[in-house]
Amino acid sequence: MRITSKGFASTIAVMSLFPSSAWAIEKPKPQEISGKIKWIYDYEDGKRISRETGRPMFVVFRCER
Amino acid sequence: MAENFVCVRIQSMNGVNINQFQFEYDLTWMAFFQNAGGRTYVRYGGREDHDPETHLSQKSLLRVMRQALYLHKQNNVQPDNLYEPVAKTVRTPEDIPTMKKMMAKRKESCIHCHDVKVAQLRHLRDMGQLKKEMVFTYPSPSHLGIQLDPDVQYKVKHVEADSPAKAAGVQEGDLIRTVGGQRVLTLADMSRVLELAPKTGTLNLGIERNTSKVSAKLSLPNEWRKSNDPSWRSSTGILGPSSGFWGAKANANQRKQLGLGDGDLAVRVTFLWGKWTKQAGIRNGDYVISIDGQKTDMTIRQLQAYLHLNRNWGDKIDLIIRRGGKDLNVSMQFPDKPLN
Numbered sequence: 001m002r003i004t005s006k007g008f009a010s011t012i013a014v015m016s017l018f019p020s021s022a023w024a025i026e027k028p029k030p031q032e033i034s035g036k037i038k039w040i041y042d043y044e045d046g047k048r049i050s051r052e053t054g055r056p057m058f059v060v061f062r063c064e065r
Numbered sequence: 066m067a068e069n070f071v072c073v074r075i076q077s078m079n080g081v082n083i084n085q086f087q088f089e090y091d092l093t094w095m096a097f098f099q100n101a102g103g104r105t106y107v108r109y110g111g112r113e114d115h116d117p118e119t120h121l122s123q124k125s126l127l128r129v130m131r132q133a134l135y136l137h138k139q140n141n142v143q144p145d146n147l148y149e150p151v152a153k154t155v156r157t158p159e160d161i162p163t164m165k166k167m168m169a170k171r172k173e174s175c176i177h178c179h180d181v182k183v184a185q186l187r188h189l190r191d192m193g194q195l196k197k198e199m200v201f202t203y204p205s206p207s208h209l210g211i212q213l214d215p216d217v218q219y220k221v222k223h224v225e226a227d228s229p230a231k232a233a234g235v236q237e238g239d240l241i242r243t244v245g246g247q248r249v250l251t252l253a254d255m256s257r258v259l260e261l262a263p264k265t266g267t268l269n270l271g272i273e274r275n276t277s278k279v280s281a282k283l284s285l286p287n288e289w290r291k292s293n294d295p296s297w298r299s300s301t302g303i304l305g306p307s308s309g310f311w312g313a314k315a316n317a318n319q320r321k322q323l324g325l326g327d328g329d330l331a332v333r334v335t336f337l338w339g340k341w342t343k344q345a346g347i348r349n350g351d352y353v354i355s356i357d358g359q360k361t362d363m364t365i366r367q368l369q370a371y372l373h374l375n376r377n378w379g380d381k382i383d384l385i386i387r388r389g390g391k392d393l394n395v396s397m398q399f400p401d402k403p404l405n
Binding site (some may be wrong): 001002025026027028030031033036037038039040041042043045046047048049050051053055056058060061062063064 | 067069071073074075076077078081086088093095098099101102103106130134168173177178264276332
């Protein structure tokens, strides 16, 4: 694998040539956040709701553990 | 404001398509505003070395939310697939060859954001292709002399003297509208463009100054991605050996007793795990006052990052330890290869 001059992001792109792994690790259950915001904890659900409601998505990556 | 959005909270990287969500995985918080198809309007997040929340504020977030709603009404997504990829394939963190081994050692199944970068760097290391500079991902425009207004993140708050930005004619108050042709609204947008910028060369800025549109050509000097204090990056640990001890900076009273000033290195050893550290004779309660010739004040994270970035496995370094009022000169021989 060649590392291009465009840095780490390109490295990631090159690494995407690896075949998808059959290995998967159980996804942890979401730790629901109480408050005024009703959070969706699954990205595909978020896309579906976005399509249905016409609202844009606000996608937050945040480790809670 | 949040009620105008479908708010999605992703708490682990398990199963996330990293062909689509490419960002600074060393961060602990990052956000994307997207349409239902997963196309991005704007990114929000990022930090400077000295403070994780330099560009996270309620004011700036509300501003970006309003901008995202406006762009959404126009379906004005980022057009360039280079900067905001439209992932045609799915690749998850679990597909990184080193991830399975990493996670096998964990009690919990959560793949953290920083795990993704660590696994990728570890894979490159295993293949003999890791370079220390690879840890400096998603650079801030401050590396080029541009300090952005934390609340209006496309506005230049300050231009550093003797910087590429100064040389290019960037001025305080300038509104940076595009970088490399890409629309930018936030620090995170700019860092994304900078991530894909070349190691050296130039980068065009589209600027709004008063009522005029001007352009500036930024020179990218050698090693422009490097920053002074990458100790917040968990991923530096892949680059080189660690001290094999953990510790805490001496407080004011301890420094007084040691006869050391605020600017002097004084890290009290609180935990030892390295076989090489124990072989060097270092003990809990020792004060490290010099390591590899470094005598200026550092946190334990900065001390570790210094070694990760400046030393290699198999190297031998000298330390000065203060124990019971006496200074001891010790040598530490790092293992020949990474332990994991």
